[in-house]
Structures are given as structure tokens and as C-alpha cells.
Amino acid sequence: MKGAALLLLAAAALAAVPFGLKPYGIYLLSLWAVMTIAAIGLNLTLGYAGQISLAQASFVGIGAYTAALLTTNGWPLAVAFVLAAVLSFAIGWALGYPALRVAHHYLAFVTLSFGTLVFLVLRNEEWLTKGVYGISGIPRPVILGWSTKAPIDFYLFCLVVLGIVSLGAWWLVHSPWGRAFTALRENPVRALSLGVDTRRYTLMAFAIGSAVGGIAGVLYAPLVQFIEPTAFALGLSFNLLLMVIVGGAGRFYGPYLGAAVSVVLPEWLRFSEALYLMLYALFVMLLVAFCPSGLLGLAERLRLSWRRSSKSAT
Amino acid sequence: MATVLQVRDLTKSFGGIRAVDGVSFDVHEGEILGLIGPNGSGKSTLFNCILGQLMPTGGEVRLAGRAITGMRPCDLSKLGVGRTFQLLQVFSQLSVRDNLVLAGQEHAGGMWSRLFGPRDAGLAAAADRMIDFFRLRALAEEAAGSLSYGQQKLLDVAMAFMAGPRLVLLDEPAGGVNLTMLGDLRERLRAINQAQRSTFVVIEHNMEFVMSLCTRILVLAEGRIIAEGAPQAIRNDATVIEAYLGD
Numbered sequence: 339m340k341g342a343a344l345l346l347l348a349a350a351a352l353a354a355v356p357f358g359l360k361p362y363g364i365y366l367l368s369l370w371a372v373m374t375i376a377a378i379g380l381n382l383t384l385g386y387a388g389q390i391s392l393a394q395a396s397f398v399g400i401g402a403y404t405a406a407l408l409t410t411n412g413w414p415l416a417v418a419f420v421l422a423a424v425l426s427f428a429i430g431w432a433l434g435y436p437a438l439r440v441a442h443h444y445l446a447f448v449t450l451s452f453g454t455l456v457f458l459v460l461r462n463e464e465w466l467t468k469g470v471y472g473i474s475g476i477p478r479p480v481i482l483g484w485s486t487k488a489p490i491d492f493y494l495f496c497l498v499v500l501g502i503v504s505l506g507a508w509w510l511v512h513s514p515w516g517r518a519f520t521a522l523r524e525n526p527v528r529a530l531s532l533g534v535d536t537r538r539y540t541l542m543a544f545a546i547g548s549a550v551g552g553i554a555g556v557l558y559a560p561l562v563q564f565i566e567p568t569a570f571a572l573g574l575s576f577n578l579l580l581m582v583i584v585g586g587a588g589r590f591y592g593p594y595l596g597a598a599v600s601v602v603l604p605e606w607l608r609f610s611e612a613l614y615l616m617l618y619a620l621f622v623m624l625l626v627a628f629c630p631s632g633l634l635g636l637a638e639r640l641r642l643s644w645r646r647s648s649k650s651a652t
Numbered sequence: 653m654a655t656v657l658q659v660r661d662l663t664k665s666f667g668g669i670r671a672v673d674g675v676s677f678d679v680h681e682g683e684i685l686g687l688i689g690p691n692g693s694g695k696s697t698l699f700n701c702i703l704g705q706l707m708p709t710g711g712e713v714r715l716a717g718r719a720i721t722g723m724r725p726c727d728l729s730k731l732g733v734g735r736t737f738q739l740l741q742v743f744s745q746l747s748v749r750d751n752l753v754l755a756g757q758e759h760a761g762g763m764w765s766r767l768f769g770p771r772d773a774g775l776a777a778a779a780d781r782m783i784d785f786f787r788l789r790a791l792a793e794e795a796a797g798s799l800s801y802g803q804q805k806l807l808d809v810a811m812a813f814m815a816g817p818r819l820v821l822l823d824e825p826a827g828g829v830n831l832t833m834l835g836d837l838r839e840r841l842r843a844i845n846q847a848q849r850s851t852f853v854v855i856e857h858n859m860e861f862v863m864s865l866c867t868r869i870l871v872l873a874e875g876r877i878i879a880e881g882a883p884q885a886i887r888n889d890a891t892v893i894e895a896y897l898g899d
Contacts, residue, residue, distance in 0.1 A: 510767070512771055513767050513768075513769075513771060514753075514754075514757045514766040514767070514769070514771070515766060517746065517750055517753065517754045517757065518754070518757070518766075520743065520745060520746060521743055521746075521754055524743045524744065525741055525743060527705070527737075527741070528737065528741035528742075530725040530726050530729075531703070531705075531725045531726075531729060531735050531737075532726075532729055532755045532811065532814075533726050533729035533759055533815065534754070534758050535726045535758070536726070538763070
């Protein structure tokens with residue numbers, strides 16, 4: 339009950355935040371919401387199921403191009419959501435097959451190669467993607483008469499989608515599937531001996547995580563209104579990986595925090611002018627070196643030590 | 653007594669080494685069969701061949717008459733074959749209850765019903781029974797990784813029984829368990845054997861434990877069965893003594 343009240347409070351605060359901000363601030367908040375969705379997808383694949391993927395940016399790209407191509411040709415964004423999710427799910431399922439044979443850094447390289455392949459397709463297949471010229475004039479949707487053209491409206495739309503994705507992810511990780519994903523990450527041999535079809539769950543982890551990445555892409559396209567291939571290159575995949583790890587891999591609220599660090603923190607550090615990216619890099623290095631379980635892992639550690647010290651005091 | 657498991661001429665080679673060399677035996681319903689032998693005699697390899705972790709080089713395994721040779725472990729589990737491993741294999745980040753629910757959830761319903769059904773997969777009562785049976789009530793909500801070694805061992809064994817298997821292969825259940833916990837484990841295994849009419853095959857190095865638990869014992873040396881019989885007969889068998897102590 340207390341948790342639900344806190345969540346409602348957080349949602350209300352998120353909805354109220356942009357009203358005092360300039361358009362760039364609202365853009366950053368919208369980008370946070372979009373990147374959080376993409377990181378939620380990667381957290382399912384990597385954090386819960388333990389399957390490393392350096393291809394999440396590709397699925398954001400697949401979603402973004404699906405949305406751009408459809409909406410610039412008069413299709414509603416809702417169709418793009420469905421098509422991008424289905425397409426990303428199917429491609430993610432196929433990408434999961436190598437994970438049945440290899441793991442860890444080998445799997446990282448397989449997914450890295452896939453990311454490069456998608457980038458090359460986006461850049462070279464001009465007849466479909468317009469190559470390096472990109473696609474511009476991507477419209478923002480009108481939903482039941484509500485135009486999301488203004489930055490605040492589009493931000494609220496992003497929040498609604500984030501809310502829906504969060505509910506779905508919450509349901510998934512708290513269902514028996516979530517337990518099976520954890521078992522797959524912790525000990526696949528034991529999981530298999532208990533009847534967990536690790537092959538099917540591995541493919542599902544990839545497919546669902548990729549589909550969520552695709553959904554993030556569908557939101558990304560109308561947010562920036564112009565997309566080109568470099569936005570979905572390896573840099574974004576590494577950035578999404580960073581979000582999951584910095585927030586706390588395998589922790590439900592990790593992506594929300596990780597995306598905030600990745601999207602908002604560099605902007606806050608701009609007071610240091612030319613040094614801001616260096617300070618950001620230093621922060622990430624120190625955090626990962628001293629707290630590999632991320633910010634939420636650090637919070638958990640502090641909470642436990644506080645509990646222990648207050649117990650010993652009584 | 654019906655035959656639950658039939659192993660016929662099972663062979664497993666690694667390069668030029670025959671780890672399991674033409675092993676044949678039957679396991680009957682309700683019995684507790686011990687499988688002993690010196691280190692490197694092929695016991696764990698034999699287990700892994702029966703349980704689909706390793707593909708045998710030759711031979712056949714049947715479960716209640718059905719050929720199961722080389723079947724995937726998850727499919728075997730669904731046919732009612734449970735196991736434990738030599739080393740502890742609990743899911744340390746899940747609670748004791750979640751470990752037990754996980755051990756049973758894949759046996760109930762399909763993939764989609766598990767996604768949209770209840771969080772505990774309808775196994776709350778079964779998990780509670782198992783928690784009480786293995787006297788883990790006070791630890792039910794604790795993370796498995798925070799339990800003592802002996803408690804984790806009990807949980808490991810409890811997980812193997814969660815889905816009500818007809819055959820359970822236990823790989824060194826007494827390994828690393830202290831004397832108090834050992835008596836508890838033996839008592840629990842006997843009780844569950846009586847209650848569920850489960851059939852066990854037990855690999856064990858602790859002779860006192862295996863002799864007092866099992867109804868029949870097979871002795872393996874250099875990949876072959878060298879003796880078979882009641883615990884008392886095996887204890888006094890000259891071939892067995894020689895295999896363990898050498899010339």
C-alpha cells in the first residue's frame with residue numbers, strides 16, 4: 339500500500355516537473371522516458387535473464403525507422419507500435435539462437451556484430467531508409483483528438499507509454515517467468531534439471547527485451563522528428579548497457595535511475611563547462627569500480643549496514 | 653515390483669578413456685539404490701548420462717519402459733525424474749519459498765498460463781508442505797544464499813521432490829553436511845520415500861550414511877559394476893574391499 343502511494347506520488351511529480359521547464363529541459367525529460375523504456379528491455383534480457391546484448395540500439399533503430407516510415411506515409415503511430423514490437427520480437431528471437439550456443443563475451447561479440455549489421459542496413463539501403471540523409475518531418479501523434487505536438491504534451495504521452503511498459507515489465511518479472519529468468523541467469527544447469535526449458539526462456543528473454551527496445555524506438559522518432567543511422571550505432575548500445583549497470587542490473591527500478599544518470603547528469607555537470615564529460619566519465623568509472631551492483635545495489639548495501647548497526651545498538 | 657529405471661549396456665568414452673563401460677542395472681519402484689565406488693569410478697558420469705547432461709556413447713536408458721536415452725534434462729524432469737548435484741545448486745538470490753515454487757512451476761500448465769496465472773503458479777500450499785516437511789519454516793522468506801551449508805543442502809533436496817517425482821537421483825546428498833543435519837537428512841529421505849513411494853538412486857561416499865539408508869547397493873570401479881547386493885553383503889565383499897583399498 340505504502341509502495342503504491344509512493345509510486346503514485348512519483349508519477350504525479352514526473353507529470354508536474356515539465357511545467358516550469360524550457361523546451362530543452364522537457365526534451366531531456368522525454369528522452370529520459372524513451373531511454374528508460376529501452377533500458378527496461380535490456381534489463382529483462384541482461385539483468386534478469388543474464389544474457390549479454392550489445393544490440394539494443396538496433397532494436398531502438400528498427401522501432402524508430404518503422405515509426406518514421408509509417409507515420410510519414412500517413413499511418414497512425416499505433417500501427418507503428420504494433421508492427422515495431424512484432425518485428426523486434428521476431429528479430430530478437432532469432433538473435434537469441436546464438437545465445438543457446440555461446441555466452442558472456444562471445445555472445446557480446448555476436449550481438450555487437452548484429453548491431454553493426456543493422457547499422458549498415460540503415461546506412462546503405464537508401465531505397466528504404468534514405469541512408470545518411472535520414473528521414474525528417476516525422477509527425478507527432480494525435481490521440482483521440484489530443485495533439486502531442488507541443489513538447490509538454492509529447493512528454494506526457496511518453497510518460498503514459500512508460501507507465502504501460504513499466505506495468506507490463508512489473509507483471510513479467512513478478513510472474514513465474516521472472517523466476518525462471520532469474521534461474522536462467524543464476525544457474526542454467528540446475529534450472530534445466532528442474533524442468534525449466536532454458537532454450538525457450540533464453541529466446542523469450544531476447545525477444546521480449548528486443549520488442550521493448552522497438553517500442554522505445556517508436557517513441558524516439560516523433561520525439562526528435564528526424565532520424566539517421568548514426569543515432570542507432572554502437573554508442574547507443576553501450577549507453578543503454580551503462581544505464582542498466584549504473585542503475586543496478588536485475589533490479590526493477592535500475593533502468594529509471596540509470597537512464598536519469600545517463601541523460602540528465604551530463605547536463606547538470608555543464609556548469610563545469612569543458613570538463614563536464616570528463617567528470618561524468620569519472621563518476622561512472624568510480625561507481626562501476628566500487629559498486630558493480632549499481633546505484634540501487636549501493637542503496638541496498640547502505641540500508642543493510644544501517645539495519646545491522648541499529649540492531650547492534652539496541 | 654515394477655521396474656522404474658532400466659539401464660542397458662551404457663557406455664561413455666572421453667577420447668580413449670571409457671568412463672562408463674557397459675553398465676546395466678534395474679531400479680525397482682520404491683527402492684533406495686546406493687551407487688558407490690572409489691573416486692573416478694564413473695558414478696557421476698553415469699548419473700549425467702542417465703539424466704541427459706551427457707550423451708552416452710552407447711547403450712540405452714528406459715524410464716518405465718520408455719526410451720529416454722539422451723533426452724534433455726528439462727523433458728526428463730517433466731517425465732518425473734528429479735536430481736540433485738554433487739555441489740550445492742540452489743538459487744541464492746531467490747527466497748527459500750521461491751526456490752521451491754520454481755522447482756515445481758514448470759510442471760503445472762503451459763508457458764502462457766505461467767505468464768498470466770498466479771505469481772506462485774498455484775504452488776503456495778505445496779511449497780508450504782515441503783517447507784514444513786524439511787523443517788525450513790523459520791527460513792521460508794530468507795534468500796537461499798543466506799542459509800547455512802546444511803540448510804541449503806536440505807533445500808536442494810527439497811527442490812528435487814517439489815514436483816512429486818517418481819525417480820530421484822541424489823548425487824552425494826551427505827557431502828559437507830554436519831552429523832546433526834545428516835541424521836535429519838536421512839530421516840527426511842526415508843520419510844519421503846515412504847510417503848511418496850518415490851524411488852531413489854543415491855551416489856554417496858559416506859559409507860555409514862549410504863549403508864543405513866539404502867536397500868540395495870551397486871559398486872562401480874573403473875566404469876564397471878563390480879558388485880551388487882544388500883548393504884551388509886557389500887560391506888564384507890572382498891572385491892569391493894580390494895577396489896577401495898587396493899592390493
